Amino acid sequence: MTQYDVAVLGAGPAGAIAAALLARAGHSVVFVDPDPRQGDRIGETLPAFAADLLERHALPGPLSSDAHLPIRGVVSDWGGMRTQDDALMRPGGPDWRLDRGLFDASLRAAATDAGASSVIAKVNAVTRKPDGWCIATDAGVCLRARRVVDATGRRGILSRSLGGARRQQSRQVAIWAVGDPVGTKIAATSRTLIQDGVDGWWYGAILPSRRPVAAFHTTTGQATQMRRDPAEWHRSLAKAAVLAEHLPTALLSGAELKFTDATGEACTKAAGDGWVACGDAAIAFDPLASQGLLNAVRTGIAAADVAAGRVTPAQYCAEMDRVWDHYVRHHASLMARRALA
Structure with a gap:
């Protein structure tokens, strides 16, 4: 039976990024997802900073294809105030409107090109063993791995199974x-x-x-x-x-x-001994923040560092707590401005 260094659960942007970076670093990696090719998805705005992160890590991003388009700016009416901004005035340049199917597929391809194995299957259970983890799939196979990256979105398959709670805003x-x-x-x-x-x-x-x-x-x-x-x-x-x-x-x-x-939520513990959560499994933002894909990119990169031993679980958890606290304060200020209108 093959024993991998890392099993990545989920092949969305966060999981694919973690798999690609770990495989490039010489780790044996398998990523598991029941349906990596999805239809229409809400969430196609990539902030300029995320595009820069992808480029710095030699990962496919908006400059990799003409199918992705720059966003000129925002027209909004919030709290009774109509505003219009122009991306040309931003120091970091424009955000991007992605072809999500192409973007997600390109990141999965980067992972497999780096040497990661792909398994199309549903994860039924994840259990800890003396030498790592067993990932039981609906194909009746137990994939063995020393460490696990939970990139299963809001389901947070692994973090929830370990007893992790979720901090939630009002349901949306x-x-x-x-x-x-x-x-x-x-x-x-x-x-x-x-x-x-x-x-x-x-x-x-x-x-x-x-x-x-x-x-x-x-x-x-x-x-x-x-x-x-x-x-x-x-x-x-x-x-x-x-x-x-x-x-x-x-x-x-x-x-x-x-x-x-679309509820803003975060797991109370995003990493532990032999595992780490990334993407929406770690923090899921209210879409108003337009930070979902930035979060996927940042936490996918960071999860690879945790799985490779370059960052400790405690350091990663502390960073996730800081990100969540900042988001909650910013979200509250937006809602207050709307309530005053």
């Missing part, structure tokens, strides 16, 4: 849809659109595929109502002035609504 659901392709160029195509409202807030953009995407972030109660009556989502979208002004909302009229947990 993203209700989103992707529309038909845009036929003509639209002035706001390269901008991000943000609009707050009574029961939540809206995000809108044009994807690199030239399809409009709109997402409403709201309470579980309002989400339940919109699940029962999808027309309510469309009525609310029509009232979001910024999106209605800049987005071809008619192209979303026949789109299927999708529901995704």
Whole structure:
């Protein structure tokens, strides 16, 4: 039976980055995921700093393909204040609108090119053994590894199984849809659109595929109502002035609504003896922060350092706590500004 140095659970950006860096450093790595090729995904904004991190670590990023597009700026109406910023004025340059399917696939390819093995399977259980870990899959196979990286998203398969709790903000659901392709160029195509409202807030953009995407972030109660009556989502979208002004909302009229947990949360312990969590398994942000992919990149790189013994679990946990505390303070200030409007 093959014993790997590291098993990475999950093949999203954080897991693929950790697998690629560890394999490049000479570790034997296997990454496990039941369905690495997913369809439409909400979360395609890559901050400029994350793009710089990828480039510095010779990992594929927005400059690797013309399919990824720079974001010109943001048009927002938050707390009754309409603002518009221009990315050309930012010292770090523009953020990026990614083709998520291509981006994720390129990171997985970087991991396999570096020598990591890929197993398409569902993880049923992870148990500690005297010489490491056993990762039991639905294929009836036990993958053996000395260390484990938990990149299983909000499920946090390993961290939860070890008794780790989750710190959570108020529950929030993203209700989103992707529309038909845009036929003509639209002035706001390269901008991000943000609009707050009574029961939540809206995000809108044009994807690199030239399809409009709109997402409403709201309470579980309002989400339940919109699940029962999808027309309510469309009525609310029509009232979001910024999106209605800049987005071809008619192209979303026949789109299927999708529901995704968007609660800000973090595990209370992100690493321990022989394991480390990264990406959403460590910290999952409210999408308003637009930090999901930056978090995936940063924690994927950091998780590789922990698994390789360059950073201690205690140091990593302390850093995750600092990131979470900073996020909570920033989020509270945004919500307070909205409440005062």
